[in-house]
Amino acid sequence: MRLTGLSRGAVTARVGALAAAGLLLEGADLAPTGGRPAAALRLDPDAGVVLAVAVGRSRSQVGVFDLAGREVAGDTRDHEPGTGARDLMPDVAARLDSLLDGLVAPSAPRARVLGVGLSLPGSVDPASVTATDAPVMRGWDGVALAPYLSPVTDAPVHLDNDTSVLVRSELFGRVPVARDMLVLKASTGLALGIVADGRLVGEGRGTTGELGHTRVDAAGDLLCRCGATGCLETVAGGWSLVARLQEAGRSDVRHVRDLAALALAGDPEARQLLRDAGRHLGEALAVAVNLLHPEAVVVGGDMSTAFDLLTAGVRESLHARAHPAAAWALRFVPATHGEAAGLHGCAALAIDRALDPRAVDALLRG
Incomplete structure (x- = not known):
């Protein structure tokens, strides 16, 4: 309560809503302080998944990650340098579809996808999810990328450039x-x-x-x-x-x-x-x-x-x-993550956005 500035009742209501939505887990009791025993709460890493897509000049990596940033499934493929968005993105979507299908038994419901993190070399516009200046990626500038992933998920798509997600991979979930x-x-x-x-x-x-x-x-x-x-x-x-x-x-x-x-x-x-x-x-x-x-x-x-x-x-x-x-x-x-650093950074981007208070509010409203 000291950290949030909220009343005890407001904190209790918020925690209850998060737990009801499946986002929180109750852990072991904390050390007694003289009052009612307090239980530790933590994010449930299995409350949903995020999708990660790292596209480079001649290689694309896709993956499914839990909310702790652990890779659940992934696929890496080389492609011809100069392959345009209109040729590559449908393949990316199909591979993500296949990864999600492979996580569950036939006819079972898919994992809840909370967001997609996508990266490209060069300058990008996160707001419109388009590349704006990608000199090594001919055929990508100005192409709206989110619609290519809509057959896979209606979760929001978040775009950043490849170096930014490399940085994110170093900062996420670790010292x-x-x-x-x-x-x-x-x-x-x-x-x-x-x-x-x-x-x-x-x-x-x-x-x-x-x-x-x-x-x-x-x-x-x-x-x-x-x-x-x-x-x-x-x-x-x-x-x-x-x-x-x-x-x-x-x-x-x-x-x-x-x-x-x-x-x-x-x-x-x-x-x-x-x-x-x-x-x-x-x-x-x-x-x-x-x-x-x-x-x-x-x-x-x-x-x-x-x-x-x-x-x-x-x-x-x-x-x-x-x-x-x-x-x-x-x-x-x-x-830290070697050749998979970009993919892990895309997952970190998607997780950070999915757990943003405004995104969580939207999820709770449902």
Whole structure:
């Protein structure tokens, strides 16, 4: 009651309504305080499920999660780079349908879906659930995405960009690596989420720090996919590294995942490219470290599968450029959920929205 500012009667009524709706469970009695024994209450993780959809340039992941953020079922598939929303989203919906059907016996009612979390690379508009500037996702800008999922569920669809959900995956349901940290998405593109005092800076805007479009000396006058020249991505983004290998005759490399796999297998050219990319990343990150003094840098995205190799280059360059007071204790850690970080972040987005007081009120009204 002290935390809510509500009367005992109001709290009792609210708890009763939440329990009647199946959202709360009563646990063991708490330590006696001299009055009527008090029981601990907790969210029932099985009160419903959320759906998660993480769409990338050449891979899509879908999953069903309980309200504690645990994955109940999932499916990951590769698709051709450049596949548009009108071709991919019906497949996404069919896969979610199949996952939900697989959770129950035939003819049994489906689990209650409380929301859908969806992510895309680039800038998005959460209000209209559309991509607004996704240069690596041709055929997605301006396409309304929620209607594609309406055959699966009438629950609300929440959209955010891929780096924002990566940050969410680090903050949800656990003590974060640090209260003040940078979260680097190193994949086809390069982006940076900033966490200050445990919260994502700019949350809900549908975009994050465009680290890849920072100018660096090594890029010179190289033309970036954004139309500018001298961007970090032209020397450290996954798309530019893959293009360089393809130009050298490596037709087996189609995605940055292929590059990372080659580097881990000991391919000297791939290893050198990743190490150099790390050095260029470190040059750009040094500015952010000097300004923000983070405690840690969390690294996710497809390049992070070669974490040690990539961050060796980052450390080398960053420590040569950043002020010692800002960088001496800086830690580099891989994303908690690895290649599934985006999917877990989409689930966290959906759970956070489903348990928002306004959403809970709507659920209770029913």
